[in-house]
Amino acid sequence: MGRLENNVAVVTGGASGIGEATTRRFVAEGGKVLIADMQVDLGNQLANELGDSAAFLETNVADETNVQDAVADAVDRWGRLDTIFNNAGFGGALGPISDISVEEYDMTMDVLLKGVFFGIKHAAPIMIKQGSGSIINTASICGIESGFGPHLYSVAKAAVIALTQTTALELAEHDIRVNAVCPGFTVTALAVGKPGADEDRKDDMRERAAGSQPLQRVGEADDLANMVLFLASDESAWITGQAHVVDGGLMAGKPWRKQPKSFREPNPIKIYRLPD
Numbered sequence: 158m159g160r161l162e163n164n165v166a167v168v169t170g171g172a173s174g175i176g177e178a179t180t181r182r183f184v185a186e187g188g189k190v191l192i193a194d195m196q197v198d199l200g201n202q203l204a205n206e207l208g209d210s211a212a213f214l215e216t217n218v219a220d221e222t223n224v225q226d227a228v229a230d231a232v233d234r235w236g237r238l239d240t241i242f243n244n245a246g247f248g249g250a251l252g253p254i255s256d257i258s259v260e261e262y263d264m265t266m267d268v269l270l271k272g273v274f275f276g277i278k279h280a281a282p283i284m285i286k287q288g289s290g291s292i293i294n295t296a297s298i299c300g301i302e303s304g305f306g307p308h309l310y311s312v313a314k315a316a317v318i319a320l321t322q323t324t325a326l327e328l329a330e331h332d333i334r335v336n337a338v339c340p341g342f343t344v345t346a347l348a349v350g351k352p353g354a355d356e357d358r359k360d361d362m363r364e365r366a367a368g369s370q371p372l373q374r375v376g377e378a379d380d381l382a383n384m385v386l387f388l389a390s391d392e393s394a395w396i397t398g399q400a401h402v403v404d405g406g407l408m409a410g411k412p413w414r415k416q417p418k419s420f421r422e423p424n425p426i427k428i429y430r431l432p433d
């Protein structure tokens with residue numbers, strides 16, 4: 158028996174990267190997944206490969222009706238909604254603050270924040286009726302500490318963490334849990350800056366980023382899928398309102414091997430005495 162037997166999920170951004178890995182994991186554990194993504198070819202290809210346990214719906218998470226339709230499609234197909242993984246994302250506006258236009262601001266927030274808001278908004282009434290559910294939102298380490306990503310991306314991810322907490326408090330009354338995952342550097346199309354799977358660029362990222370991580374490798378989409386699976390399953394039944402960092406130890410601080418030699422060398426403690 159799988160860990161998600163009869164669990165029905167919507168996964169936004171489910172056609173690629175972390176969403177794809179999560180979709181595969183959910184199905185392998187007995188779940189059903191509605192893949193909601195803009196990438197029609199990749200989404201259909203994945204759904205066909207996974208058979209009756211998955212379906213694809215072309216979805217733009219920045220459009221409220223699209224998100225509502227994705228939730229309704231999952232319920233029409235499989236009769237319920239246990240999990241929504243609000244995960245679709247992109248890098249958003251780049252560059253200095255004075256160069257960012259209002260259009261770029263809106264586009265960034267529409268996908269990264271409004272998309273999550275729409276997912277929670279339309280999943281909640283169904284989960285409230287059921288008296289159960291797990292909502293998982295993809296934030297980022299950029300939402301916790303500055304300097305890891307562009308301005309608006311970081312702002313949107315911080316807001317996703319805040320929205321996770323506020324909605325967790327409201328929905329806890331109905332036994333619905335809301336959690337965020339905060340990936341560190343994870344090898345996906347988004348991270349290598351190119352849509353689609355470019356394996357050379359991914360290998361290059363694996364090589365370049367490994368040295369800066371406490372655990373000496375970069376993240377893989379499966380590392381995130383493992384956390385999302387846990388948060389979707391009953392194993393996390395008493396966990397809500399949290400931002401779960403999955404980053405190879407990056408946010409804990411400087412890797413041990415990069416800390417000053419004097420910290421790392423075994424030296425007897427120097428005892429200082431006050432003069433008598």
Ligand SMILES: NC(=O)c1ccc[n+]([C@@H]2O[C@H](COP(=O)([O-])OP(=O)(O)OC[C@H]3O[C@@H](n4cnc5c(N)ncnc54)[C@H](O)[C@@H]3O)[C@@H](O)[C@H]2O)c1
Binds near residue numbers: 175193194297
């Ligand atoms: N890869 C990382 O290092 C990293 C780190 C922190 C957070 N994240 C977050 O993880 C999430 C998944 O990204 P990924 O790294 O797997 O990248 P990815 O590019 O492989 O996957 C993102 C998916 O989201 C879809 N998408 C983008 N905009 C959409 C929209 N408006 N409507 C519907 N679908 C849309 C894309 O088509 C794609 O399939 C994102 O929210 C991203 O911000 C990634």
